[in-house]
Amino acid sequence: MTGKRTDYLSWDEYFMAVALLSGHRSKDPNTQVGACVANSQNKIVGVGYNGFPWRCSDDELPWAREGAYLDTKYPYVCHAELNAVLNSISFDLRDCRLYVALFPCNECTKVIIQAGIREIIYLSDKYKDTDSVRAAKIMLDKSNTIYRQFFPSRQVVTLNFQVD
Numbered sequence: 001m002t003g004k005r006t007d008y009l010s011w012d013e014y015f016m017a018v019a020l021l022s023g024h025r026s027k028d029p030n031t032q033v034g035a036c037v038a039n040s041q042n043k044i045v046g047v048g049y050n051g052f053p054w055r056c057s058d059d060e061l062p063w064a065r066e067g068a069y070l071d072t073k074y075p076y077v078c079h080a081e082l083n084a085v086l087n088s089i090s091f092d093l094r095d096c097r098l099y100v101a102l103f104p105c106n107e108c109t110k111v112i113i114q115a116g117i118r119e120i121i122y123l124s125d126k127y128k129d130t131d132s133v134r135a136a137k138i139m140l141d142k143s144n145t146i147y148r149q150f151f152p153s154r155q156v157v158t159l160n161f162q163v164d
């Protein structure tokens with residue numbers, strides 16, 4: 001008998017990969033963000049990506065980053081983390097972990113804390129110099145919510161739709 005595979009995904013790699021895959025659903029032309037909530041039994045309880053609210057057509061609201069505020073995506077788009085919490089199968093996400101491509105903003109951080117999520121694992125902190133992320137970290141520290149950057153031990157996970 002042969003031994004077990006050794007290059008299988010770790011839990012962190014698996015949930016982050018699900019977060020990234022979810023981001024591929026986003027129609028944001030600039031930044032696609034995905035999020036995945038896992039519970040303490042390593043079961044996925046919610047996934048989400050950034051997009052406009054239900055019944056708000058992707059073709060009618062703007063995806064622009066610049067211009068008058070109401071002509072940009074910012075007042076309308078639901079962030080991946082918000083959607084992952086709202087899409088979750090459980091109202092109570094106590095002790096869950098949230099995997100996300102980008103560090104959460106202050107508004108999503110409020111939702112994350114209120115939902116009971118205890119740990120955030122993120123890939124990029126590219127907006128760390130914004131007041132939004134600074135405020136997020138202040139709230140996370142005060143609420144003893146853990147956050148840590150994920151440094152993958154592999155750069156690529158390949159999905160092949162062609163299965164033999």
Ligand SMILES: Nc1ccn([C@H]2C[C@H](O)[C@@H](COP(=O)(O)O)O2)c(=O)n1
Pocket residue numbers: 028030031032033049050051065073077078079080081102103104105
């Ligand atoms: N933690 C985050 C940060 C941002 N988003 C979304 C919101 C926008 O759709 C996009 C950021 O747009 P950019 O200013 O980079 O063009 O990403 C999110 O879902 N979660």
Ligand SMILES: [Zn+2]
Pocket residue numbers: 079080081082104105106107108109
């Ligand atoms: Zn947010």
